[in-house]
Amino acid sequence: MFLKNLFKRTSEKIELHDIQAIILRERPLPYHGVNVFLEMQDGQSGKAFLKELLPYITSAKNWWDSDDAWLSVALTYEGLKKLELPAATLESFPDAFKKGMAARNQKLMDINENAPEKWEAAFKDSRNHIAVSIVAKSKAELDAKRQIALHILSNHAGIKLRFQADFDTPVEGNFNHFGFRDGISNPEIEGSGAEQLNSKERPIKAGEFIFGYTNEAGNHYPMPQPFEFARNGTFVIFRKYHSHVAAFNKYLSEQAKSKDEQELLAAKMIGRWRSGAPLNMCPFKDNATLGADITKNNDFDFSNDQSGKLVPYSSHMRRMNPRNSKMAVMSDVNLHRIIRKGVGYGPALTNGSTKDDGKERGLYFIAFSAKAMETLEFLQKEWVNNGNFVSLKNERDPMIGLNEGKGTFTMPGDPLPKRFIGMPTFNTLKGGMYLFIPGINAIKWMSEVSL
Template identity: 40%
Template sequence: MTTVKGNTLELDDIQAAALEPRPTPYAGSYLALRVDDRRQGRELLRRLTPILDPVATFDPQRQVSLAVALSFQGLKALDVPAESLATFPPEFQEGMAARAAELGDVGDSAPENWEGPLGSEDVHLVLAALAPDDARLETIVLLARDALRDLPGVVPIWQQDVHVGPDEKEPFGFRDSIGQPAIEGTGIPGTNRQEVPLKAGEFVLGYEDETGGIEDIPQPEVLGRNGTYVVFRKLHTRVAQFRRYIRDRAKDPADEELIAAKFVGRWPSGAPLSLAPDKDDPELGADPARNNDFMYGDDPQGLKCPVGAHARRMNPRDAVVTGEARLHRMIRRGTTYGPPLPKGEVEDDGADRGIMFAFVGAHLARQFEFVQRQWLNDGKFIGAPEERDPLVGGNADGQFTVPREPIRRRFKGLPPFVVNRGGEYCFMPGLSALRWIADLDT
């Protein structure tokens, strides 16, 4: 553990995009860059830093943001000193592709099947722009591209445009990004009034976390403090296959909707099964004061929400050992890409559609990797070691159990409904750290 100055959050140094919630609706864009010239890469950081909003001055009315994150290979390309590079955690140094076996990225999701250049050593910087509409997004994208002017040593190599409509639904047709944690010292409310705010050190480096200590941070302190880690994954969704699987096993349209809700843990409107176990409640689903205000402790057998449902696996709340869920809590920023599959269509139209998943947190291994490995890809913690997450667990002939009285309902032969097309582990530095990197003289 590290001892550092003060434990009051320095909101004027933390990139706003790390902690601030997103607008609804919104449009966004991810841009990956390769740094061929370290001095030009540093110049880009020098130009970008003044246009990055810190949490302290973020305008929730304008809701326009730009974020800058760097991979380990990006830090190397910028010639960050070796003694500093060595202080980053090993999983970050290895990168996502090297961790594929740990993450369950096998078969169609294996790195050899990823969309290039994802998974290569060429992804150095990732810029993420976000705005409530396309017009305002274009403004921030133009600022970023203007910063790239006359810097031929920094090359754009990949771009993914994303969007979320007013209904906030992901490609499978379910309202998404509902559950977000409250974080001490930020003033940003969480979405579950029954959840005590988490320590800031769970999400920002250099502060006390839920273990009561302060995790070691990259050195020197100016580099690590106020930074965080970001994981992004391009998850292709096989929507038509999901619909066919459910339809072929349902008794009628109402049963079809119920089965899909049991897989997800929520109804399409966003209403949770824990509060609406029998049928959808659009009014509940649309109410941000109620649609995440629940726990699972009163449903130990999963009769309302299956213990293996996707939402419950991602955040089991009070259904696991007291306090354990808090050690693995994440900020999740799911964003859709591609056109929606028309309602009722069960044949694949060949379009690429899916979710740009983004994780934000201070502990790659304890948060993202643990949840991916132990809660999504393994069922031991729910007493079903042979079962994976029915949506994103990378099933190959998997199964999923829906508890029911008098007889449970079991679904077999699940194919992988979500395929990872690539991603990376990135470090989102504080503003002081970006200036420190920009001012390196090597």
């Protein structure tokens, strides 16, 4: 696996053996997996279940070797309450985490099409307590791990299976449902051991993502108590999106005449060609070799494109990581980064089809941050659903913004910019939740702690 060659054991400074693998480990290619959501009937059942599952939870030790399947576990605030943790520990969690994602919908711009009342039933109540996630490189390995988890589950009558959400690589070669290469541009974490792939960026302090380490400000973010419980854990963002791929293809066909023009518009909306090649490195034609090269496809900044004529300011890639763009509303980009581990679900749509086949397909957006709730609220309200920070008024992200048939996308050019109007919402939110993913030792503590 290529990641083995990008790892420097001498730079390992964080406690990988106590951090769950999913936070750092890259998905295998192809990938297959399942998210299992469980309900706890009582705290003793929950503790017994976690204790039996503990030996199978995969740590981030040797995280660069993604050949093996791995299993992780996280809990919602309602799950932590059901586990009957000490009152002081429960009280130490942030209010946004306690209230849950649905209750914060106004701050997240989860309104109208994306409003909680329109979410799937599984996300509308507080009975999702434990989430078990399994990722593997083959269906056989996935099924083997799944059977272990289900066998353990069968030993605990007080733990009920709510639902399973299977996922896998949507399109061969790690492309998402819209046909773009996926999994590019995660931040490099100081002390994780990964070699720096972007010569224009420096690794970000581990404390931005994992509790117990120094953050970008040189201190520690507020964390759940006691310290030993929080250390090497973090918060998880989980959001399910339905992707309207046919609507995306239809919009391209309506806005651009030729196939080449449609591909250029799609690339401008994303900031990359479908291969993953960044526009500012090859602005006129896709370069599949560059797009597939992990050592090069993210090694850039926007110093050669401050006007946005190569990569529009409103493109998805530039909004979510402005790098060194000159923004109207200044912000430290490193404070708003997240580790993204999203995965696709559902069958691929027939290539280029503009007719919806009625099948469920989309993305499970999974991300990690030591201040996940605050970061997501900022990203959703300011960078995704607002354009003021790049002088584009109320223009929204073309791919994940709430555009509702009224969206506008601006493509700078000479002598005048081009504006594309009437853009629909291409990804509709179907549900979401916040979770806490503990360190390995914290799971042991939770399985044994008593009031």
